[in-house]
Amino acid sequence: MPPDTIPFLEWFVRSSWGLGFAALWGALWGSFANVCVHRLPRGLSVVRPASHCPSCQAAIAWYDNLPMLSFLLLRGRCRVCRVAISWQYPLVELLATVLTALAFGRLVLHGSGELPLQLARFVVYGHFQLVLLTLAAIDVEHMLLPDRVTMPGIAVFFLLGRLLGDVTLVESLVGMTAGYGVIWLIAELYYRLTGREGLGLGDGKLLALIGVLLGWQALPWSLLTGSVLGSVLAVPWLLVRQRRGATETMRHVAIPFGPFLAIGAVVYLLLLFGRSLDEIVSHLPML
Numbered sequence: 198m199p200p201d202t203i204p205f206l207e208w209f210v211r212s213s214w215g216l217g218f219a220a221l222w223g224a225l226w227g228s229f230a231n232v233c234v235h236r237l238p239r240g241l242s243v244v245r246p247a248s249h250c251p252s253c254q255a256a257i258a259w260y261d262n263l264p265m266l267s268f269l270l271l272r273g274r275c276r277v278c279r280v281a282i283s284w285q286y287p288l289v290e291l292l293a294t295v296l297t298a299l300a301f302g303r304l305v306l307h308g309s310g311e312l313p314l315q316l317a318r319f320v321v322y323g324h325f326q327l328v329l330l331t332l333a334a335i336d337v338e339h340m341l342l343p344d345r346v347t348m349p350g351i352a353v354f355f356l357l358g359r360l361l362g363d364v365t366l367v368e369s370l371v372g373m374t375a376g377y378g379v380i381w382l383i384a385e386l387y388y389r390l391t392g393r394e395g396l397g398l399g400d401g402k403l404l405a406l407i408g409v410l411l412g413w414q415a416l417p418w419s420l421l422t423g424s425v426l427g428s429v430l431a432v433p434w435l436l437v438r439q440r441r442g443a444t445e446t447m448r449h450v451a452i453p454f455g456p457f458l459a460i461g462a463v464v465y466l467l468l469l470f471g472r473s474l475d476e477i478v479s480h481l482p483m484l
């Protein structure tokens with residue numbers, strides 16, 4: 198590369214252009230996440246065919262497929278058949294945009310290390326958040342966390358984590374094993390005590406995915422945040438479900454645990470990951 202390239206790149210990335218591109222990157226991948234959320238649980242390819250309306254099957258033109266904007270311009274309806282488009286689409290795109298911009302701020306603008314390492318971290322941890330978002334949205338809609346996402350995810354993020362070297366090999370392997378093990382243990386105990394299935398092992402694979410990239414230190418935080426949020430949000434969740442005609446009672450309420458584990462992991466990544474206790478305390482006034 199010519200000698201001017203590095204300073205230019207450095208300037209570009211650290212200017213508001215960098216943050217803007219990161220947000221746009223997140224929005225575009227958020228759009229792809231929606232495709233995955235809709236198609237993966239149905240066993241369909243996420244590549245082909247091109248986007249089409251799930252109701253009338255009409256192909257969606259690129260200008261009707263812009264993240265968030267098209268939903269607003271079309272006022273939430275398909276251009277051809279006028280059927281309402283789910284709120285899930287712009288919401289997932291908005292979350293993907295915000296989370297990716299936050300990861301850029303945390304890992305590149307305010308991160309340690311040289312620019313190439315910072316950008317590599319942004320790509321790995323940014324996409325890790327998008328995988329968690331995809332899994333959470335699938336869990337909300339279908340009450341399952343597909344092996345098709347979690348299992349390859351564990352392998353891929355294990356390798357990417359080794360390349361980055363932010364956690365040690367032991368922290369990663371213990372994180373993966375303990376993540377799965379603790380959910381397996383809780384599920385087993387719950388089943389022995391009540392005779393009913395409480396947690397799914399999909400939650401265990403999700404926690405293994407979190408542990409393999411972020412290390413075992415992420416597990417207590419994710420579990421604690423997940424349990425607290427799950428308890429607090431169980432009642433509103435039940436009310437929404439009952440309005441839609443579900444007939445669960447509070448004792449047997451089925452709520453997906455995956456989204457809460459994912460939120461816990463994202464909060465850990467954005468606030469605590471890679472920081473010493475002193476650094477965390479010194480950042481507290483900013484929170």
Ligand SMILES: [Zn+2]
Nearest residue numbers: 250253275278
């Ligand atoms: Zn349509």
